[in-house]
Amino acid sequence: xxxxxxxxxxxxxxxxxxxxxxxxxxxxxxxxxxxxxxxxxxxxxxxxxxxxxxxxxxxxxxxxxxxxxxxxxxxxxxxxxxxxxxxxxxxxxxxxxxxxxxxxxxxxxxxxxxxxxxxxxxxxxxxxxxxxxxxxxxxxxxxxxxxxxxxxxxxxxxxxxxxxxxxxxxxxxxxxxxxxxxxxxxxxxxxxxxxxxxxxxxxxxxxxxxxxxxxxxxxxxxxxxxxxxxxxxxxxxxxxxxxxxxxxxxxxxxxxxxxxxxxxxxxxxxxxxxxxxxxxxxxxxxxxxxxxxxxxxxxxxxxxxxxxxxxxxxxxxxxxxxxxxxxxxxxxxxxxxxxxxxxxxxxxxxxxxxxxxxxxxxxxxxxxxxxxxxxxxxxxxxxxxxxxxxxxxxxxxxxxxxxxxxxxxxxxxxxxxxxxxxx
Amino acid sequence: xxxxxxxxxxxxxxxxxxxxxxxxxxxxxxxxxxxxxxxxxxxxxxxxxxxxxxxxxxxxxxxxxxxxxxxxxxxxxxxxxxxxxxxxxxxxxxxxxxxxxxxxxxxxxxxxxxxxxxxxxxxxxxxxxxxxxxxxxxxxxxxxxxxxxxxxxxxxxxxxxxxxxxxxxxxxxxxxxxxxxxxxxxxxxxxxxxxxxxxxxxxxxxxxxxxxxxxxxxxxxxxxxxxxxxxxxxxxxxxxxxxxxxxxxxxxxxxxxxxxxxxxxxxxxxxxxxxxxxxxxxxxxxxxxx
Numbered sequence: 159x160x161x162x163x164x165x166x167x168x169x170x171x172x173x174x175x176x177x178x179x180x181x182x183x184x185x186x187x188x189x190x191x192x193x194x195x196x197x198x199x200x201x202x203x204x205x206x207x208x209x210x211x212x213x214x215x216x217x218x219x220x221x222x223x224x225x226x227x228x229x230x231x232x233x234x235x236x237x238x239x240x241x242x243x244x245x246x247x248x249x250x251x252x253x254x255x256x257x258x259x260x261x262x263x264x265x266x267x268x269x270x271x272x273x274x275x276x277x278x279x280x281x282x283x284x285x286x287x288x289x290x291x292x293x294x295x296x297x298x299x300x301x302x303x304x305x306x307x308x309x310x311x312x313x314x315x316x317x318x319x320x321x322x323x324x325x326x327x328x329x330x331x332x333x334x335x336x337x338x339x340x341x342x343x344x345x346x347x348x349x350x351x352x353x354x355x356x357x358x359x360x361x362x363x364x365x366x367x368x369x370x371x372x373x374x375x376x377x378x379x380x381x382x383x384x385x386x387x388x389x390x391x392x393x394x395x396x397x398x399x400x401x402x403x404x405x406x407x408x409x410x411x412x413x414x415x416x417x418x419x420x421x422x423x424x425x426x427x428x429x430x431x432x433x434x435x436x437x438x439x440x441x442x443x444x445x446x447x448x449x450x451x452x453x454x455x456x457x458x459x460x461x462x463x464x465x466x467x468x469x470x471x472x473x474x475x476x477x478x479x480x481x482x483x484x485x486x487x488x489x490x491x492x493x494x495x496x497x498x499x500x501x502x503x504x505x506x507x508x509x510x511x512x513x514x515x516x517x518x519x520x521x522x523x524x525x526x527x528x529x530x531x532x533x534x535x536x537x538x539x540x541x542x543x544x545x546x547x548x549x550x551x552x553x554x555x556x557x558x559x560x561x562x563x564x565x566x567x568x569x570x571x572x573x574x575x576x577x578x579x580x581x
Numbered sequence: 582x583x584x585x586x587x588x589x590x591x592x593x594x595x596x597x598x599x600x601x602x603x604x605x606x607x608x609x610x611x612x613x614x615x616x617x618x619x620x621x622x623x624x625x626x627x628x629x630x631x632x633x634x635x636x637x638x639x640x641x642x643x644x645x646x647x648x649x650x651x652x653x654x655x656x657x658x659x660x661x662x663x664x665x666x667x668x669x670x671x672x673x674x675x676x677x678x679x680x681x682x683x684x685x686x687x688x689x690x691x692x693x694x695x696x697x698x699x700x701x702x703x704x705x706x707x708x709x710x711x712x713x714x715x716x717x718x719x720x721x722x723x724x725x726x727x728x729x730x731x732x733x734x735x736x737x738x739x740x741x742x743x744x745x746x747x748x749x750x751x752x753x754x755x756x757x758x759x760x761x762x763x764x765x766x767x768x769x770x771x772x773x774x775x776x777x778x779x780x781x782x783x784x785x786x787x788x789x790x791x792x793x794x795x796x797x798x799x800x801x802x803x804x805x806x807x808x809x810x811x812x813x814x815x816x817x818x819x820x821x822x823x824x825x826x827x828x829x830x831x832x833x834x835x836x837x838x839x840x841x842x843x844x845x846x847x848x849x850x851x852x853x854x855x856x857x858x859x860x861x862x863x864x865x866x867x868x869x870x871x
Contacts, residue, residue, distance in 0.1 A: 164591075171598070236835050239624050260838060264625035353730040354818025356704045412730040412819075417710040540623075544837045548644075555820035580638070580839065 191220060194485050195227040195248035197241075199234035203438055207502040208252075214498070215491050222484045235260070242266045247472035250485050253300060255291050255466035256536050256543070262294050263540075268473040269297040273482045279490065283508045288466050291535035300468035301489050304496065304504035307464035307533045308364045308453055309526045311422060311430040311440065315447045319343050320428075329398050329456040332429065336408035339428040347408035349427035350399070352557045354550070355414035361431055362399060362557060363550045364463035368453060369395035371461035371534045382539035383578060388571040394457060396556060396563050404560045411558045422448075433465070434529070437503035437522055450522045452529035464533030467504070469493070505530045541581045545574050618844035628841075635845035645846060647821070648829040649853075651736065655811070655825065656804040658740045663800055664793065666744060667751025672781065674752065675759045685756075689749035700813035703742035704729065707814070729815050732822040739811050739823060746810070747803075751796050758792030759785060794865045798858055805854045826850055 200208045212224050227248045228237075235257055241247045242261065253261070261267050274281060281289070288302040312325060317335075320342035326332040336347025351359045366387075367377055375391035378384065387395075402409040422430035423443050430436075437450055453462040469489045471482065492499075496506025497516040500523045511517055512527050536542050549570055556566035618635055620628040639645045674685040691699065706713045707728035715725040728738040762785065770780050786793075808827035811817065817824030826846070834843030 168594070233835075239838070243624055260623075261625065264623075266625060353727075354816045354820070355708075355729045356701075356814065356816065358816050358818070412709065412727045414709070414730055416708065420711065540838070544832075547832070547836070551818070551821040554818070558819070580842075 191223045192481070192484055193223055193225050194250060194481075194488050195225050196250040196252070196488075197228055197234075197238065197248050198226060198252045199254075200252065204435075204502045207499060211492055211495050211498050214495065215488060219487075219491075222487060224488055242472065247474075249471065249481070250488065251470050251472060252303070253468050253470050255288070255300070255302065255468050258292065258300055258468065258470065259294070259538050259540055259542070261470075262299050265473060267299045268471040268477065268482070269299060270301070270471065270486075271298050273479065273486060274298065276479070277483055277486050279486055280494075280508075283510050284493075285507050285509060285512075285530045287531060287533050288464075288507050288535070291466060291538075292468055294538060300470035301493060302507040303467045303469055303493055304499060304507055305464045305466045305530045305533045306434045306504045307462040307526075307529045308361070308368060308431060309434055309450055309462065309529055310453050311432065311436065312449050312451070313422065313425060313428050313430075313447065314449060315425065316343050316345055316428040325451065325454065326429075327454045327456070332454075332456055333402070333406050333408060336402070336429060337406060340408065343428075345425075346410070346421055346427035347406075347429065348402050349413075349418050349422050349430040350402065350409055351413050351415045351418035352399075352403060352409070352554055353412045353414050354554060355416065357415035358547070358550055359415060359554050360546075360550055361415070361418070362553045363546060364433075365431060365453075366392075366395050366399060366549075366553055367463045367536075368461055368534065369398065369457045372455050372457040372459055374458060376537075378537045378539070378545075378574075382537050382541075385571040385574040385578075388567045392567050393563055396553070396566060398457070399553075400557045400560065400563065403557050434503045434505060434526060438501075441521060450526045452526050452532060460529075460532040461534050462529060462532060464529070464535060466507075466533075466535060505533075539578070539581070541578050544577050548573055548577060614844045615848060617841055618848055620841045622840045623838040624840055631841060635842045636849070638842065639846055639849065644821075644824075644829060645826070648824050648826040649850075651823055652805060652807060652826045654736055655740065655807050656801060658736070659743055659804050660797065660800050662740070662744060663748055663751055664796055666748040667796065668755050668789075668793075670748060670752035671755035671759055672785075674756045685752075688752050691746050692749040694746070696809035697813060699742060699746045700810045703738075703745070703810075704814045707738050707742075730819050732819050735815050735819060735823045739814050742810055742814065743807075751800065754796050754799075755789065755792055758789045762788045794861070797865070798861050801857060801861065802854055805850065805857075 198205070198208055212226070216223050238247070238251065238253075239260070242264075247266070258267070273279075284302065285305075288305045292298060292300040292302055316339055320335075320339045322335050322338060326335045332348065339345060339347045350365065351361045353359050370377055370387055370391045373391045373394065375389065376386050379386045403411050418427075418430065419432065419436060419439070421427040423440055423446065425446060431453070434450070440446060440448060440450075452460055454460065469492065471485055493506070493508050494511065496508050496511035497514055497520065500506050500511075500517055500520055503523075505523070505527055506512060506517065507530065512530075517527070518524050536546065539545075552566065552570050552573065555561060556563070617628070619630065619632060621631045621634070622628040670684070670688045674681050674688070678684070705711075709715060709725050709727045709730055712728070714728065719725065726734060728734050766784055766788075767780055770784060775783070806827060807825050808831065811823055811825050812828050812831075815823045817828050827850075830843050830846045830850070833839050833846065
């Protein structure tokens with residue numbers, strides 16, 4: 159009896175273990191609609207708006223259906239990389255433009271040019287800057303869904319109270335206005351976060367980056383092999399940002415992202431710099447009278463750091479051109495309904511959408527739609543994440559502690575060059 | 582079949598499922614990680630053999646040293662404090678006070694919260710502009726302090742949140758140890774005229790030594806592995822002044838995709854922790870057996 163009991167236990171354990179293998183039951187080909195699987199990194203408010211577009215597609219298409227192959231998660235890129243390494247990436251992915259370079263050199267993404275041509279994809283309907291930012295080595299590897307640049311939010315009530323009639327267009331005007339706001343209303347003049355707490359103080363880096371491009375410079379050299387900001391452009395940019403905190407005190411030191419956002423939201427700051435994504439939160443605030451406009455060309459021509467969400471197709475062996483056609487149909491639809499996506503605050507990349515009535519009817523969005531044209535994408539190098547994060551720390555330190563500008567720039571240059579050398 | 586008596590065979594049979602999981606998910610990655618540390622690898626491309634290059638690089642990497650130092654700072658601050666707090670809590674929960682059951686729950690409940698919950702909660706308590714702490718000290722006229730944004734306070738603030746979160750664990754271990762001390766010893770001490778302070782210092786602490794050493798070793802290992810609460814509360818800031826070594830290892834591997842370098846750093850950390858633990862055990866553990 160004892161051995162029978164033992165056998166029974168072993169059988170029970172084995173039966174339980176088979177449930178581990180029961181996940182992928184049948185892959186039977188049905189004769190229903192063709193499925194396009196995708197992964198998206200959008201969560202929260204963004205996620206809801208994106209889901210709405212997907213639902214709209216599935217409602218209006220009987221021959222193709224979009225299916226999110228996984229639950230929404232954090233660590234999107236870690237899991238995406240693991241999926242590529244394991245060879246089971248979905249049909250379509252959402253990917254930040256800045257992250258495309260992690261996957262292009264190893265051939266994980268499909269080069270789209272021939273498919274776009276064969277499909278008569280409306281390439282000319284895309285704003286040039288973000289579209290070209292998805293080209294590497296002369297080939298198109300993704301289609302931009304949106305650009306999300308840094309823009310300027312302005313509290314119109316505070317401006318009126320301080321007697322400022324026009325939006326400042328040069329750095330001198332901005333500083334003067336900031337000081338006037340503080341004098342006449344007692345509120346914060348220029349709201350730029352400069353210290354990392356729960357969120358990284360990327361705004362400082364993004365503005366430093368933008369100011370260099372406004373003057374006609376570039377952050378890295380053309381071949382992305384060395385730092386290119388230790389010059390008059392970088393000097394002027396860093397000086398301006400540091401002076402706001404140290405010399406003119408239009409901006410407090412130790413300002414973190416959450417405080418910066420909430421100060422503007424509560425009507426306690428006049429000029430606020432952040433990405434377009436803040437619009438969603440700010441427009442919920444009752445009684446906040448503000449406008450959202452592209453960053454003026456304070457140091458020259460308009461230019462602003464911008465990220466971009468793109469849609470890409472993982473490369474697979476023997477991929478079926480008909481299937482690619484289906485995916486492109488989906489991409490066409492999603493980007494073509496940019497006015498739905500713009501509800502999340504992002505700027506649509508299709509010219510037809512920007513000119514549409516549906517988009518114009520959205521509050522605030524039209525005001526900064528032009529920022530897509532002056533959006534500057536980060537340099538396309540695998541070292542960018544590390545450069546960006548490290549420069550953020552160094553810029554924070556320089557601005558908050560009043561480090562001599564040249565010393566700060568020299569240190570940043572040496573550090574950036576050292577980083578590039580490790581890739 | 583497996584030789585030996587039936588007990589042996591059954592033991593093996595029942596252990597095999599666990600051993601499988603252990604080998605697959607613990608041993609294999611441990612060895613594989615060590616192998617990776619000798620290559621240059623970004624996960625999606627082929628591995629490129631790099632010999633000891635990763636190890637040589639990290640010895641001249643300033644960020645490695647500063648990150649390691651921040652972790653050591655954390656270990657030095659939290660270890661003694663957590664041991665003392667845990668011990669005091671244990672004294673309360675093993676005393677004759679009517680509040681001891683309530684105290685036990687109050688002290689231990691923070692430990693069951695997840696890292697994200699605790700870190701987000703404390704990040705908002707410490708928030709400079711809107712946080713609870715600054716509002717409270719503002720009532721007595723003190724200017725708002727940048728608990729998480731001032732480099733002099735940031736690490737301390739994270740440590741305070743950690744004290745609240747994990748002291749309960751030490752309390753559990755130590756109160757179990759105290760309960761094992763025979764009450765006869767205390768009784769005979771009281772008869773001889775010992776007061777409370779003397780009974781704690783002359784009886785409780787010496788007899789609790791094995792437990793204290795265990796807590797010390799566990800605490801140091803756990804503190805060396807600190808990552809979550811620092812990452813969420815300060816992001817390693819301000820200006821990278823609280824970045825821990827695990828955060829640097831994580832960013833290097835999973836944000837910058839320098840897997841080989843990241844693996845090399847994690848093995849150096851492993852050796853450091855191992856040496857510290859062995860030294861501790863030999864110097865403290867042996868003594869308690871005398």
